[in-house]
Amino acid sequence: MSFIAVDNLTKTFRIQRRNSGLKNAIKTFFKRDCVEVKAVDHVSFEIEEGEIVAYIGPNGAGKSTTIKMLTGILRPDEGVCLIDGLNPFDDRKKYVSKIGVVFGQKSQLWWDIPVEDSFDLLRDIYKIKESDYLKIKEELVKMLNLNDILKTPVRQLSLGQRMRCEIAASLLHSPKILFLDEPTIGLDAVSKVEVRKFIKEINKQKKVTVILTSHDMSDIEALTNRVIVIGHGKKLYDGSLNSIKKKFTSHKKLEIIYKKIKKVPKIKDVDLIEKSDHRILLDVDMKNNTISNVVSIYSDACEIEDINVIDEGMDNVIIELYKEYQL
């Protein structure tokens, strides 16, 4: 039995709709039109202890709904999830002591009081032993660099500072599983890197299982190799990041900066996109070419000063993936 076993999880929402206009508004007094939307449609997967798994999909794909069911907030209409032997919704109170949750778009800290008071309150909520609490708090403060902001009321923190505090708050009770719902949303590049580094470290050191959702592909690339892709509530893909990347990155862009060129060489399946005085931009079809192959041909033709391979990155992969499944 896996650490996290999700079997045919389904959640349907009823959504009210009405056409615009006064007449239709009055109609709703007597009869309401509802449509049923399957937010999550028979999704199954298994996750082992200590894994980091990225859960990705476009807006409205059912990511957050799944997370809400996994964290015991929503009751599934169908299917079961069993996490560390517990059913999240039915055993909510017992279960939530084992998990930590960060919703990037919401705050779990108390707005009016200093961060440290929030932490103290969490200590009492989770009934953490004082000695354990002090030890963990010190560790987290050091790793996340919180020393200067501990005494500041939450409302005066910057977004990056707040997010670091949110993550610390979710880990005070040493959870076995950490759910991160868009943890880097709105953060600048430096804060993003810091948050990622910390998540990796906590996973390695404490064997915390991490499930994260993000629209930021660099987050996912930096953190994990296993992704689960969901769209229209259905699971589309579950496997390594590299293999979907390989499948969908068929082209790469190659930039060559040169001093002098005799003649632009013609290579099959390599298209010239731009040419200026000292710069050429190529589109290389990776099916029949390798980068080194193209570079070696060009180095015969000109004196290369610099080359630059532009990886289209995960964003394109995801766009391609969505296209294939017609999302």
Added chain:
Amino acid sequence: MIGYLTYFKTQIVTGLQYKVAAIAGLCTQFFWGFLFVMIYQAFYSYADNSTINFPDLVTYVWLNQAFFALIYIRMKDTEILDAIKTGTVAYELCRPYDLYNWWYIKLLAKKYAAVMLRFLPIIVVAFFLPVPYSLALPQSSLSFILFLTTLILGSFVLVAILMIIQTIAFFTYNEGGISQILFLIAELLAGSFLPLPLMPNIIQKIGYFLPFRLIGDLPFRVYSGNININDALTNIMFQSVWIILLIIIGKYIMKYALQKVAIQGG
């Protein structure tokens, strides 16, 4: 349990920050206090009322103003309502506590913090006013103890009612209309506009049947002896029964809401 206690303390401390609001509140309370006393004096100079005499009524008015923050029914906790509407409630559900108890504590702490900042100046000033307009001493030390007991139990009744009203937001996402109606009925029958003994008979009858008058009307009349010791003890029993009943109803509504209702927001 310790978690609830710490939360209660935190909320009290937070509430005590709002000093300017308290000063503004005080001014309003004095204004209404004097206004009511003068209006009632005009009424009483033409006709006497057998159910409550003038000095008792004045005491009633001043106690009502002093403990206004505690018995004020029209209270919405924007934090709770926002949590429901925006989905931040998701976080609260990821914590090992009972959401009903948690919010109950929060509302109670807010009320206590607000009343702690306000009641003393009004009591002191009202006490030293010239005689027919002043706050009287309690009828006996026993009636004072019963006054405190009924006042505290009354706050439990009130918060249990407020919890039900807040939870409606789970179902409608805009609880404004419904709560407006409920608040109005509750205030009328609690004696917030006019003490119950001055109301028409039929409304008095309905009022005595429902829990709203147990919030403020009861303790203030116990204080002056307008409700005697025996009746006070019976009413304490009523209060206890209503508290249990309202909490059971509130918990049931919340449980139902959390099972049926979606949590908002991405």
